[in-house]
Amino acid sequence: MTLTLYGYRYSVYTRIARMTLAALNVDYISVEVDPFADLPDPELAKITRFHRVPVLDHDGFTLCETSVITRYLATTLPGTNLIPGGPKAQARMAQTIAIIDAYGYWPMVRQVFSHGVFRPLIGADADPQMVQQGLAAATPILAQLNDIAAEGLVLNGPLTLADFHLAPMLGYFAMAPQGAQALQTHPALTKWWDKMQQHPSYIATDPGLATLTAQA
Numbered sequence: 001m002t003l004t005l006y007g008y009r010y011s012v013y014t015r016i017a018r019m020t021l022a023a024l025n026v027d028y029i030s031v032e033v034d035p036f037a038d039l040p041d042p043e044l045a046k047i048t049r050f051h052r053v054p055v056l057d058h059d060g061f062t063l064c065e066t067s068v069i070t071r072y073l074a075t076t077l078p079g080t081n082l083i084p085g086g087p088k089a090q091a092r093m094a095q096t097i098a099i100i101d102a103y104g105y106w107p108m109v110r111q112v113f114s115h116g117v118f119r120p121l122i123g124a125d126a127d128p129q130m131v132q133q134g135l136a137a138a139t140p141i142l143a144q145l146n147d148i149a150a151e152g153l154v155l156n157g158p159l160t161l162a163d164f165h166l167a168p169m170l171g172y173f174a175m176a177p178q179g180a181q182a183l184q185t186h187p188a189l190t191k192w193w194d195k196m197q198q199h200p201s202y203i204a205t206d207p208g209l210a211t212l213t214a215q216a
Contacts, residue, residue, distance in 0.1 A: 001058070001059060002029065002057075002058075002059055003021070003026065003027070003028035003029065003056065003057070003058055004028065004029040004030075004031060004056070004057040004058075005017055005018065005021065005028050005029070005030055005031070005054055005055075005056055005057075006031045006033050006043070006044060006047060006053060006054060006055040006056075006057070007030065007031070007032065007033065007053045007054040007055075008032065008033060008034060008035055008036070008053045009032060009207050009208070010118070010207050010209070011035070011053050011054070012105070012109055012168035012169050012172060013052075013053060013054055013066040013168075014053050014054045015168040015205050015207060016054075016066050016070060016164050016165050016167075016168055017054045017056065017066055017069050017070060017073075018030075018201075018204075018205040019164040019167065019168070019201040019202060019205050020069075020070045020073050020074065020082065020161065020164050020201075021073065022200065022201035022204045022205060023079070023080050023082065023159070023164070023200075023201045024073060024074070024077050024078075024079035024080060024082075025079055025080075026073075026077055026079065031043065033053060035051055035052050035053050047062055048062075048064050050064060052064065054066060054069060056069045056072070056073075058072075058076075066165070067097050067101065067161075067165065070082075070161050070164065070165070071083070071161065074161060080159065082159065082160055082161050082164075083160065083161065084153070084154065084157070084158055084160050088153060089153045089154060089157070089160075092148060092151070092153045092154045092162075093153075093154045093160045093161060093162045095148075096145070096148055096154055096155070096162040096165070096166065097161065097162055097165045099141065099144060099145070100165050100166055100169060101165075103137075103140075103141050104138070104141050104145075104166075104169055105169060106134075106137075107133070107134035107135075107136075107137035107138045107141070108134065108138050108141070108169050108170070108172065108173040108179070109169055109172050109173065110134075111130045111131060111133055111134025111137070112130075112131050112134035112135060112138065112172075112173055112176050112178065112179050113172035113173055113175060113176055113179070114126075114130070115127050115128070115130040115131050115134075116131045116134075116175075116176035116177075116178065116179070117172070117175045117176050117209075118172075118209075121209070131176065131178060135178055135179070135182060138173070138179075138182065139182070142182060142183065142185075142186050142189060143186065145166070145186070145189050146186035146187070146188050146189040147188075149186075149188035149189045149191070149192045150188035155188075155189075155192045156188060156191060156192050156195075159199075163192075163196060163199075164201070166196075167193075167196045167197075167199075167202050168205075170183070170189075170193055170196075171197070171202070174193070175209070
């Protein structure tokens with residue numbers, strides 16, 4: 001069996017897949033591609049028409065879309081059970097992932113993190129208004145995630161794919177001081193985050209932003 005993951009180092013979605021692979025304790029080949037290149041990355045263009053990451057190749061069977069990849073891994077490979085038992089917990093896991101994808105990624109990562117942290121680090125133009133817009137849009141998202149964490153079916157419950165889907169995005173969001181401050185007003189979500197930061201899969205997949213910080 002050969003697993004190859006095509007991804008971008010700083011991509012939250014690539015990290016979600018890497019965290020899942022780390023939790024399952026399986027070896028895989030990592031291929032770095034750039035979905036943001038001015039010209040389409042030829043390596044990425046060979047395996048997906050959408051030029052987005054991650055893409056998984058499992059012995060010639062390729063998959064895109066992160067939630068599809070992680071569920072495939074969790075149901076195909078032996079190891080930790082990352083899909084909860086029972087329809088309510090499974091539905092809550094799916095709901096959490098859907099909320100993050102549909103509502104969380106853009107304001108938390110592309111607005112708050114990108115303009116509040118990443119773009120300044122690489123010397124690119126940053127717009128403070130984008131940070132404020134992202135914080136406003138993130139308010140109901142954080143509240144809903146806090147309710148889910150307080151319920152305990154997922155997040156502050158047994159480890160599931162929802163934990164891996166949220167951790168990279170919340171990690172980037174909390175790197176911005178405004179994001180960290182907003183998070184602290186949600187105790188159940190903060191409790192989960194304090195625990196998740198110490199999970200081996202999160203630590204092992206650190207994309208190395210500290211290196212950029214040191215160079216800035």
